[in-house]
Amino acid sequence: NMTQSVSFNNHRLILLTAVITRLLLLGVLFMPLIVSTSTFFPFVVGKAVYSRIMIELAFILWLPIIVSSKAFRLPKNLILTAMAIYILVSIISAIFGVSFNASFWSTYERMQGLLDLIHWFVFSLMLISLFRTFDHWKLLLSVNLTVSILVCLLGIAQYAGLDSFVSLFPINPSNGRVESTLGNATYVGAFSVANVFIATALICSSLGPNLTKEDRHLDSTNIRRRARRRRARNQSQSIRLNNLTLWRGLWGFALVVNIIALVLSGTRGAIIGLLIALLFASLVYLIKGQIELIRKASLSFLFAFAIALTAFLGFRDSDIVQTIGNVHPMANRFVNLDLKDPSVVSRWHTWDAGFRASLDKPILGWGPENFIIAWGRYFDASETVKERFDQAHNKIIEELTTRGIIGLGTYLAIWVLATMTVIKSIRNKTAAEQGFILLIASALCAYFAQNLFLFDTLSTYSQFIVLISLLVCINGESWGQPDNQSAENVSINGKVSLLSQRIKVDRLLVTSLFLVLSTGAMLFSIYWFNLKPYSAAQYTVQLGIPNQTWDLKREAFENAVKSAPGLANYPRLLMVQNITSEWLNFSLQERQEAYELVEKESAKAIKQESENWRIFYILARFYQMSATDDQNRLDKADEFVTKTEELAPGTMEAKIARELSVKLNEAFGR
Secondary structure, three states: OHHHHHHHHHHHHHHHHHHHHHHHHHHHOOHHHOOOOOOOOOOOHHHHHHHHHHHHHHHHHHHHHHHHOHHHOOOOOHHHHHHHHHHHHHHHHHHOOOOHHHHHHOOOOOOOOHHHHHHHHHHHHHHHHHOOOHHHHHHHHHHHHHHHHHHHHHHHHHHOOOHHHHOOOOOOOOOOOOOHHHOOHHHHHHHHHHHHHHHHHHHHHHHOOOOOHHHHHOOHHHHHHHHHHOHHHHHHHHHHHHOHHHHHHHHHHHHHHHHHHHHHHOOHHHHHHHHHHHHHHHHHHHHHOOOHHHHHHHHHHHHHHHHHHHHHHHHOOOHHHHHHHOOOHHHHHHHOOOOOOHHHHHHHHHHHHHHHHHHHOOOOOOOOOOHHHHHHHHOOOOOOOOOOOOOOOOHHHHHHHHHHHHHHHHHHHHHHHHHHHHHHHOOOOOHHHHHHHHHHHHHHHHHHHHOOOOOOOHHHHHHHHHHHHHHHHHOOOOOOOOHHHHHHHHHHHHHHOOOOHHHHHHHHHHHHHHHHHHHHHHHHHHHHHHHHHHHHHHHHHHHHOOOOOHHHHHHHHHHHHHHOHHHOHHHHHHHHHHHHHHHHHOOHHHHHHHHHHHHHHHHHHHHHOOOOHHHHHHHHHHHHHHOOOOOOHHHHHHHHHHHHHHHOOOOHHHHHHHHHHHHHHHHOOO
16 A cells, blocks of 8 residues: 555656646747847747746756656657757758758857757657647647737837837837747737637637547537446536637737738748648548538638739739738838749749759758858859858758758758648548648648748747647547646556565666756757857847947857857957957057957857858958058958958959959959
8 A cells, every 4th residue: 555655646746847837838939029139139048948948947857857757758650759859860961961050059140050940859759748638739730829919919019109108128129020939020920820820720629529538529428427436526517618718829829920921021931831731631531521511611712822823923913902002011121022033033032042053962952051051052042042041041052052951851840740740640531620721731732832932940940840740649549639648648557566665776876867867968059059048148249239349348258159159250240340440440459459359269260150151351451451550460350361262252252352352452453
């Protein structure tokens, strides 16, 4: 009896720990609301650091849970296997790429290197382990929608020009498009389109029988029979049914505000993703759907879309279409979209450069987060494209360029397996279940489609991880179980596994060991991989403060580089640019100190990223400017100009550097 009592208490502790870990994972979903006003790139750095720390805190508790309880261990799943292989390929690609440092750390502007990728993979593992039932996922998706409501409402207020309200939050004033706490209208559109389908999926799931096995037989006879045995459970069931209206109200409101934010964002890529996802949902339901009325509506939508698209393309220059375009900037952006649009031209040349770069390193690519190096090598349209692309704005090209054929293959394998899971899941389901799964698949479809024109961000990638993790769980054994029955299973499993005292002691020791190891590792990670870079980002932002003395700027720079050496090239480039622009205002002593600083830091910058053409261009400009003190510095400037031309021959920077070099050499009679 004492042994059973100890076992019972241990499993109660496991359940409590699981609940706390779930709360931490739900906390990760609030990441889109985080804005770190004191750091460089406030809409990026704070989000990355917050999400990583929350994931690491959850991991401390999760590892002992899966060691001590089989009920929470990961299922065998091909999607999970493909994701793990994708991570492995990314690491190998980074090792053999042009800059492992950039692949691992990324930059302050993106914060999406291997470090971040591994965190999101672990986040997915924990979601799959701890959120196994439909009730679990209904809660998680509802929290996700609540966050999207807050993001959208802030964006709508921003768009409406409610500056007195907006000023209470760390977001920018209105500029004609919705940016909210994501800092970019494009990101808002990509974030909202996923939540449009998530909200619709939850509404659909509530219109038929509930997705738990217990809820599928809620006739009066069953209720009376269960009342005699499980009165408390029936009372809980009644509460859930009474609250269904509140749930629908939340989901419906989320649907409306996300649609409004999507439209006001003016993001064409997200709208195209929405339309492609609707076509996908209509086509699949037409083939597999159970409700005849919806099948007919799907067929009607497909015909209506084909007619509307044909009419738009045929009469886009007509007065009617142009009038429609003048109704709203979003409509105008579509009406005036053509192959000569600057965004289309820039993307086409970027894709072309990325594809040609992939032919140079076809197997494993240039390494994650090294696209700008590959782009610079093969870009040759500086006369028409003025932007600089560190992202391909096309996920397929991005993967092919940075991870090669193997990386692209493993990435596409995830999507193929996800598609197979959807096809398998919608068979032999009720209409509500079928609609829920199809709409979740449509959210993923919208994400994939819009990423053919855009790129991943922290907020949008989090939506992908949530949705792909949900797909893994849909066919699991626990999916249809009520939450309380799932909890009982953990306790029962513990009682059945009554092994010898020696084995129990060993298991306790192993669990304790994993707890100690995970705590130590995560605390180390929180400090060195999160808090230190966050501090460095705070120092980096000080480099851009106008009218700051040289001593203060140098101190901020040294602290930024020391706090996060892996991210140091960004403050290095900023510092050199600042020195170049302020050179003529420096005293002779400050010039000497600045020159010595650049000499020392330039070697470190080149060592970290030996093929980053932007480093050589910025250094070339510095030595050209500092040649006003010593014309012999033009020799070093010319070396960097030549290196810039070698690494990025078709860029405007290479041409500017060479033209200025010629003029300076002529001016000095060289």
